[in-house]
Amino acid sequence: MPDHDSDSLLNRQTKRRRVDIGVKRTVGSTASSTAAATTTTTDNIARAKAAIFSAMNSLSSHSHHGSDTDSMECSLVQPHGGPGVVSASDSESKSNVLRKLLKRANSYEDAMMPFPGTTIISQLLKNNMAKNGGGPERGERGDRGDRGESGFPGSGLSNASSDAPQEDACSNSSQDSTPQECLSPFGRPPGLATFDIERLNDEHLRAKRARVENIIRGMSHSPSVVVPAVSRHERDHEMDGEREMELDCPPPQSQQQAPSSPRGGEVCSGGSSSRENKRKQRLPQQQQQSFTQLVCQRKEQKQEERRQLKLQLEDMQKQLRQLQEKFFQIYDSTDDSEHNELHSELHNDLGNMSEDSPARSDAGGDDRGGDDLRSDNEMSDLDPGHFLDRARALLQEQALLADGDKTRREGLGRSKGQGGPGSSMHAEGKQLAETLKQELNSAMTQVVDTVVKVFAKPSRPTPQQAFPPISIPPERFPTAVNGDNPNFHTTNPRLQCFGDVIIPNPLDSFASMPGMPGATNDQTEALPLVVRKTPSEHHHQSSAVGAHGGHHHPALHPSSLSASMGFSPPSFRHPFPLPLMGYPFQSPLGAPTGGYPGKDRSSPDSMDLSRETTSLRTKMASGHHLGHHHRSCSPAHPGSTAEGLSLSLIKSECSDLQDMADISPYSGSNIQEGLSPNHLKKAKLMFFYTRYPSSNMLKMFFSDVKFNRCITSQLIKWFSNFREFYYIQMEKFARQAINDGTTGAEELSVSRDCELFRALNMHYNKANDFEVPDRFLEVAEITLREFFNAIVAGKDIDPSWKKAIYKVICKLDSEVPEIFKSPNCLQELLHE
DNA sequence: AATAGTCCTG
């Protein structure tokens, strides 16, 4: 972070092209920039922009020991009191506009994002039930503030803008509202009130967007030199606000990315600062042009989602009505005693359900309808695709309850406890909503678990499968080449879920990660893959879930993710990084729901990722499990914010995934992932033929092993150890011979019964079940004589005197028999 | 920067 700050500061001071790089620099750089800046509108806007960004940052960095500038900016942008503080200056109003827009776009999306564990439907229901006044206080307060400070009459829609105020509340006071509160959708007041209001809100949003676009356009037409940079950053921020995760992730990578990056090379414009170049690469020009397009697209997506949800809800309501009728019929034909019993049951169940979420919905009528419900439940338990059925069942059940209550009240006028005469449909509906929410939650959880299980179980037939294996056994990493990135993509949906997570300054956080050498590479390479892979999984998810009508945030729990990755607990702790990983980086236009890029995944780039993680791989290959390297990474940057941590973790996971893919590209075949004791034995026998095998040779002779760098280096290390022992023995015996009075090297010979050979044989052929080739005896003799001569000549004074001998010996390698290429060579050899 | 090799240590 410090590095980055100083860097950017320097950069800015020299180039003076970017006024709003980041907030963290506001302390120093803002002051300087404002001091030097002319008071053009552009500058004002830029400042406002910086203020916005700083506000966002301050939100995430729990404590912003704001400098004067900082607090000034903040207060400027965020009038705490609301209506009272109305900014008069141009920049202030503009900043307000921008900020509101950003927040709106951001939170708007967020409102639509079901959190893992909550379903859209439940949210919808909740929102509907809560009605306008039902929102948390914070929403109301924020709402006032929103209306007060915004100059838009259109924002008078109290409910529609309830999500925006949320953001206000968050960004306003990082002290009284913790970031978590802000980030958590749960804390959110109903973002979608009634559909009518939503529609109005859309229009309102559109108007605001149009305004922002105008502003941006105006800025880019401004004569000021600063304009290009400013406008670009304006756009950046705009995008950031709108799609936090999608856009905030890459900048860090690109920032660290060397200019040699494939991407960077194309876009880089000659003399500008590296940072600027990187920013460019991060946001290609086409994207800039189509920013407005993006805005529209995303809005349409939201609308589409809403429409679908509405349809679903209506469908469910319809079914509920049907069931009501049905129940009515049956109920009418029942006698009173039965009737009463039924009622008590129903009431008990109702009580249970309101307390315990996953109330069994088959409790309703034992004789009637109960079977249907039960079967539905069972189905939903087993078949993820029918979880909606469960919801329907629940609705039906609730219908039963409601109807029963009604009937009871109307008919007999006697009540058994809770559902007193005063209880209205509204109360029941509320309860229904509650129950339904809970039920959907649990159902969703089950669905996800089931899906994961289902995918984990089958021994993933072929790598090319539509749905690659998600689960990876701990000790082995059999993911096919295709198996790694589904995990990545899985994170994509969550990207949406955390769309409102405000990353203060990804650049900073990223820069504050010393221990992440390949971070940039990993990310830049991996992310595109995410996008690539996304489609298939998405489709699958939606089909499996069956309720989201193709919209793109199936609630994938961290559990499924981590399970799929093969490491669990560590992953749980950082939900944030995952979305970051899923940053769709190249396609703001091809927004998640929109055109999915091809699902081609086995890009060569992906394999390059793993280059950086030899040590990790080594650990993994040697049986250690990952998990501790996470910890080893995180502490590396103490000062890092949560985002830094997240990014680091992302990095780790990227490499992990890549490792897995790297280590076990041949899952399902006989090929092993690690080196077995037999391989060691084989290697030792091979040493009788070759002391200096090339890695290619090793690959040929260990064809039953999946070769990665780890395996290769391990094998090489083996032979290195063999040589070491070999040369030690040689030196030892040579000296011994000298001490024994041997005068000439000619007197030295290596036979099968000499001590030297026995020592060697004991080492490489302990069981003595392999016939050592004569050639080895010759080589051993030559080596011994070389050592003898060198020692006699006193060359051993030279610290590197052995190297000459090595040179000689390495030329004495002989061909390894073909039989060693057979995986079963040990059996064949030893049975001779 | 990656790889391969040696040397040393445990």
Add this chain to the structure above:
DNA sequence: CAGGACTATT
């Protein structure tokens, strides 16, 4: 035998 430090090579 593995790991780490160090060096040389490319």
